[in-house]
Amino acid sequence: MSAIASSRESDEAETPGASIASDRRSRSSSCESTRNRFAARTLPAVAFLRELRPAWMADALCLEHPEVNFFPARGHSIAEAKALCGRCLVQRECREYALADDALVGVWGGTSTQQREQLRRASKLSEVA
Numbered sequence: 001m002s003a004i005a006s007s008r009e010s011d012e013a014e015t016p017g018a019s020i021a022s023d024r025r026s027r028s029s030s031c032e033s034t035r036n037r038f039a040a041r042t043l044p045a046v047a048f049l050r051e052l053r054p055a056w057m058a059d060a061l062c063l064e065h066p067e068v069n070f071f072p073a074r075g076h077s078i079a080e081a082k083a084l085c086g087r088c089l090v091q092r093e094c095r096e097y098a099l100a101d102d103a104l105v106g107v108w109g110g111t112s113t114q115q116r117e118q119l120r121r122a123s124k125l126s127e128v129a
């Protein structure tokens with residue numbers, strides 16, 4: 001390193017701007033360290049939860065369309081969500097998954113919550129008959 005470069009570095013270190021920049025670098029490094037520690041503790045949990053997801057969810061078309069509302073308020077149209085489901089490669093798997101879990105609400109596999117309730121009832125009736 002040349003003397004000029006060395007002199008410039010020491011000049012910058014004494015200016016308020018350099019001091020603020022230095023503080024920011026130090027805080028940023030501290031935040032990054034905290035973030036890394038947080039990630040180290042939480043990422044395995046996130047990875048574990050992802051592993052619990054059925055594999056077909058990786059091909060869910062709705063993941064690519066966050067603008068479509070699959071959980072519309074009562075009285076609002078579900079046509080857009082159902083149309084998207086109609087083009088989804090995993091619609092059958094999705095519908096079966098939702099039919100197996102009556103706690104799920106919204107549009108799944110091209111069916112509304114009410115439609116899945118009707119399908120469950122119809123299925124129970126056919127089992128009895």
Ligand code: SF4
Pocket residue numbers: 059060061062063070084085086088089090091092094095107108109110
């Ligand atoms: S069928 Fe519909 S709700 Fe299910 S994964 Fe495909 S787009 Fe999403």
